[in-house]
Amino acid sequence: xxxxxxxxxxxxxxxxxxxxxxxxxxxxxxxxxxxxxxxxxxxxxxxxxxxxxxxxxxxxxxxxxxxxxxxxxxxxxxxxxxxxxxxxxxxxxxxxxxxxxxxxxxxxxxxxxxxxxxxxxxxxxxxxxxxxxxxxxxxxxxxxxxxxxxxxxxxxxxxxxxxxxxxxxxxxxxxxxxxxxxxxxxxxxxxxxxxxxxxxxxxxxxxxxxxxxxxxxxxxxxxxxxxxxxxxxxxxxxxxxxxxxxxxxxxxxxxxxxxxxxxxxxxxxxxxxxxxxxxxxxxxxxxxxxxxxxxxxxxxxxxxxxxxxxxxxxxxxxxxxxxxxxxxxxxxxxxxxxxxxxxxxxxxxxxxxxxxxxxxxxxxxxxxxxxxxxxxxxxxxxxxxxxxxxxxxxxxxxxxxxxxxxxxxx
Numbered sequence: 001x002x003x004x005x006x007x008x009x010x011x012x013x014x015x016x017x018x019x020x021x022x023x024x025x026x027x028x029x030x031x032x033x034x035x036x037x038x039x040x041x042x043x044x045x046x047x048x049x050x051x052x053x054x055x056x057x058x059x060x061x062x063x064x065x066x067x068x069x070x071x072x073x074x075x076x077x078x079x080x081x082x083x084x085x086x087x088x089x090x091x092x093x094x095x096x097x098x099x100x101x102x103x104x105x106x107x108x109x110x111x112x113x114x115x116x117x118x119x120x121x122x123x124x125x126x127x128x129x130x131x132x133x134x135x136x137x138x139x140x141x142x143x144x145x146x147x148x149x150x151x152x153x154x155x156x157x158x159x160x161x162x163x164x165x166x167x168x169x170x171x172x173x174x175x176x177x178x179x180x181x182x183x184x185x186x187x188x189x190x191x192x193x194x195x196x197x198x199x200x201x202x203x204x205x206x207x208x209x210x211x212x213x214x215x216x217x218x219x220x221x222x223x224x225x226x227x228x229x230x231x232x233x234x235x236x237x238x239x240x241x242x243x244x245x246x247x248x249x250x251x252x253x254x255x256x257x258x259x260x261x262x263x264x265x266x267x268x269x270x271x272x273x274x275x276x277x278x279x280x281x282x283x284x285x286x287x288x289x290x291x292x293x294x295x296x297x298x299x300x301x302x303x304x305x306x307x308x309x310x311x312x313x314x315x316x317x318x319x320x321x322x323x324x325x326x327x328x329x330x331x332x333x334x335x336x337x338x339x340x341x342x343x344x345x346x347x348x349x350x351x352x353x354x355x356x357x358x359x360x361x362x363x364x365x366x367x368x369x370x371x372x373x374x375x376x377x378x379x380x381x382x383x384x385x386x387x388x389x390x391x392x393x394x395x396x397x398x399x400x401x402x403x404x405x406x407x408x409x410x
Contacts, residue, residue, distance in 0.1 A: 009288035009289045009290035009291070010288060010289040011286050011287075011288050012279060012286065012287050012288060012289060012291075012292060013279075013286065014279060015253060015276060015279055018249070018252075018253060018275070018279060018287075018292055019249045019253075021289050021292055021293075022245070022248065022249050022252060022292065022296070023245050023249070025293065025307060026245075026248060026296070026305040026306060026307060027178050027184065027244065027245055027248075027305055027307070028178060028307040028308070029178050029179060029180060029181045029184055030177070030178075030179075030180065031177075031179075031180060032176070032177040032179050032180075032333070033101055033177060034099035034100065034101055034175075034177055034308075035099060035100060035103060035106055035174070035175065035176060035177075035326075035330055036096070036097050036098070036099035036100070036106070036174075036175035036308070037097045037106060037110055037172070037173065037174055037175065037322070037326050038094060038095070038096045038097065038171075038172070038173040038175070039094065039095050039097075039110070039114065039172060039316070039322055040088065040092050040093070040094040040170040040171050040172070040173075040316055041092060041093055041094075041128040041129045041170050041316055042090070042091075042092050042128075042129035042131075042133075042134045042168070042170050042316075043058065043091055043092065043093050043121065043126055043127070043128065043129065044126065044127050044128075044129055044136070045125060045126060045127075046122070046125050046126060046127045047125065049127075049135075049136050050136035050137055050210070052137065052140060053091050053126065053142065054091075054142065055070050055091070055142050055143065057124065057126070058070060058087060058091055058093070058126075058142070059071050059074075060124060061120055061121050061123070061124035061126055062085060062087075062093075062120060063120060064076075064077045065077055065078070065079060065085040065117075065120070066085070066087075067085060067086050067087055069086070069087060069143050069145055070087050070142075070143055078098075079095065079112075079113040079116050079117065080112065080113070080116055081098070081108075081109035081110070081112045081113045081116075082097065082098030082109060082113070083095040083096060083097050083098065083109070083110065083113035083117075084096045085117065087142070087143055088143065088166070089141055089142065089143050089144075089148045089151075089152075089166040089167055090134070090139065090140065090141065090142055090143075090166060090167030090168055091142035091143065091167075092169075092170050093117065093121075093128070095110070095113055095114065095117060097109065097110045097113070099175065099308075102384075102385065103326070103327060103330045103384045103385075103386060104384070104385065104386050104387055104390060106326070107323055107326070107386075107390060110322075111320070111323075114320075129170060129316065130204070130316075130317075130318035130319065131170070131204045131205055131207065131315065131316060131318065132169060132170055132171060132172075132203070132204045132205035132217060132218075132219040132314075132315025132316045133168060133169055133170070133204075133205035133206075133207065133208045133213075133217075133218050133219045133315075134167075134168040134169075134170075134208065134209065135207040135208065135209075135210070136209065136210055137168070137209060138168075138209045139163045139164055139166070139167035139168050140167055141166075141167060142167075146259070146261070146264075146265050146266065146267040147259050147267060148166065149265070149266075149267070149268070150258060150259040150260075150266070150267040150268045150269070151166060151258055151259070151298070152166065153268045154227075154256070154258050154268065154269070155226055155227070157271065158225075158226060158227050159225065161221075161222045161223075161225035161226050162226050162227075164208075164222040165219075165222040165223055165226060168208065168209070168222075169205070169219040169222060169223075170219070170315075170316035171219065171312060171313075171314060171315060171316055172202075172314040172315065172316050172317055172322050172325060172326075173310055173311060173312050173314070174311045174314070174325065174326055174329045174330075175306075175308050175309070175310050175311070176191065176308060176309045176311065176329065176330075176333050177308050177309070178305065178307070178308055178309055183336055183339075184244060185241070185243070185244055186336070186339055186340060186343060187309065187333060187339055188235060188244040188303070188305075188309065189235055189240060189343055190332070190333070190339045190340075190342050190343040190346070191303045191309050191311055191333075192233050192234070192235040192302065192303050192350060193235075193237070193342070193343050193346035193347050193349075193350035194329075194332060194342055194343075194346045194373060195233070195302050195303070195311075195313045195346075195350070195353070195356075196346070196349050196350065196351075196352040196353050196355070196356040196366055196369075197346055197349055197356070197366050197367075197369035197370040197373055198313070198314065198325065198328070198329070198370070198373065199217060199220060199313045199314065199315075199353070199356040199357065200216065200217075200355075200356040200359070200360045200361050200363060200366040200367070200370060201360075201361060201370040201373075201374075201401060201405060202314050202315060202317065202324075202325050203216035203217040203220075203315055203356070203357075203360045203361075204217070204315040204316065204317060204318065205217045205218045205219040205220070205315045206218065214358075215357055215358055216356070216357060216358065216359060216360025216361075216362070217315050217356070217357045217360065218357075219315050220313065220315070220353070220356070220357035221357045221358070223300065224353060224354060224357060226300075227256070229254065229255045229256055230255045230256070230258070230298065230299045230300055230301070231300050231301060232301065233301055233302050233303065233353065234247050234248055234251050234301050234303065235247065235303070236350075236351065237347055237350040237351050238351070240347070244305070248305055251299070251301070252275060252292075252295065252296055252299060253274065253275050253276040253279070254274055254275075254276060255274060255275065255295070255299055256269070256271075256272055256273060256274050257269035257270075257273050257274065257275060257278065257295065257298075258295075258298035259294070259298060260283065260291075261291070261294060270282075270283075275287065275292065275295050278291075300312065302353070311329060313353075321397075323390075323394065324394065324397050324398070324401070327377070327381070327384065327386070327394045327398075328373070328374070328377045328398065330384055331376070331377040331378075331380040331381050331383070331384055332373065332376060332377055332380065334380050334383045334384060335380065335383060338376055338379075338380045341376055342373060342376055345369055345372040345373055345376065346369050346373065348365065348369070349365045349366055349369045352365065352366055361404075361405050361408050362408060364408075364409050367405045367406075367408050367409055368409075370401075370402075370405045371402050371405045371406050374398050374399075374401055374402035374405070375402065377398055378395060378398050378399065378402075381394060381395055381398070
């Protein structure tokens with residue numbers, strides 16, 4: 001029996017219909033106006049960070065902000081400044097900000113929401129993690145839903161990395177407008193190209209389950225090891241001028257299904273069936289536009305188009321340091337000339353995802369690119385119109401990071 005939501009959706013009869021729907025929902029162009037941020041953390045017992053945190057304890061701590069995935073009766077209220085709280089499969093807590101027209105407003109609202117969340121957790125004897133990977137605990141499920149059970153089943157076909165990603169990693173995502181139609185290709189390419197040097201510069205995930213990993217970002221290492229059909233970058237320096245909408249459509253339709261939703265508890269798809277196969281009749285019923293949107297939500301490339309550009313490659317940062325990569329990315333995309341220069345600087349290292357995850361700024365080409373990007377961000381920082389105090393603090397921290405990157409290879 002099909003759910004009511006699927007009855008209301010449009011049935012997709014062929015790849016052309018699917019492509020048209022993806023173009024409408026994934027690339028909404030116009031003057032850049034809004035920026036958002038999504039902050040994710042592992043959660044730990046304040047007295048013993050290696051102690052497991054169960055679902056019931058998280059539910060009590062989050063109260064009325066608890067998502068329905070761990071309490072179906074929860075009102076799932078947003079935080080006072082608009083942030084939505086979600087809980088990931090391993091008990092990681094995430095705030096998705098309401099997008100704002102200025103970086104200053106986004107920082108102030110998100111800081112207030114983080115403080116509200118941290119206070120609620122503190123009252124329950126819990127604290128937010130400070131890295132992109134759980135430094136103390138091995139993977140363990142906390143939230144079980146049909147989606148997460150299907151994900152685990154599919155990821156297990158490729159090895160252990162899927163469970164590590166689901167249960168032990170925490171990221172920082174920055175959401176940027178796609179931009180005017182004539183600027184879309186440049187912003188799309190630049191969002192990808194600056195990824196390896198910024199991943200290297202902001203890597204925080206070198207410890208996992210009580211040991212050093214040998215990776216600067218073991219979080220990104222896990223993502224890279226899951227399934228290239230759903231985690232590799234969509235844009236490549238090997239084909240730099242490829243149309244973003246065409247590239248994303250081919251990527252989405254060629255990706256294997258991760259979930260097929262139904263009324264029962266088992267959403268696990270048949271192995272190897274892609275969305276293109278589904279359109280061609282591989283499953284008992286035809287897919288709908290809602291199925292396609294859900295399928296897109298199960299694709300995890302470093303940059304994912306969701307109407308805006310969701311930059312997904314950064315590790316979670318300790319304390320309030322999430323403000324820095326947010327400001328750097330916002331500065332690099334604040335004006336077309338700066339975005340153009342950032343793309344030119346980063347293009348030679350745009351394919352060094354593995355090196356960035358493995359070596360961080362110990363990789364000389366990545367360190368050189370990070371230094372150049374920090375210089376561009378510093379020059380563009382006044383254009384963000386940050387309050388004097390935040391501007392000075394951000395500029396000081398960018399200069400410190402630039403000096404650290406330069407110092408790695410003197």
